[in-house]
Amino acid sequence: MEQVLNLLLLRFGLLVGGLVVLALLVFAVAVVLRRRGKLGEVRRYAAPAARAVGRRLDARGAARGRGPSRSGGSPAGAALRAAARHLDDDGRGKQERGAGR
Missing domain, CATH: 1.20.5 (Single alpha-helices involved in coiled-coils or other helix-helix interfaces)
Incomplete structure (x- = not known):
């Protein structure tokens, strides 16, 4: 043991x-x-890739019979969607983005 x-x-x-x-x-x-x-350039390429991988993980979970969860997909897909949102915002929150204008 x-x-x-x-x-x-x-x-x-x-x-x-x-x-x-x-x-x-x-x-x-x-x-x-x-x-x-070059971080901004990489961020522009990484956001769509993270979004696509998140959708694929959600689709794969639904195809395996797990079905959509209450949160709208797999935890890994949700994490990648959150990362894609962060990349789309250039690392800034919504309050900071609107406050400077």
Whole structure:
């Protein structure tokens, strides 16, 4: 029993470590793009891609018989739709966008 728990803990640690490394890599790429002034251009390309992937995840969940949930789709699809909204707003909230005009 102890060996199984150790194996599960090791697997969890590797998974979390991989996610941390991935997050650091994404952050480093974002910093480099921002310094070079290309972040806005990448944002324009990433928003439609995130929206399309979110729709595909929702459609795949519905095709597997899960049906639409109360929130309107899968949690992964909802997260990608939120990311697409954030990318469309150029990282600014709606209040900030209208306040400067």
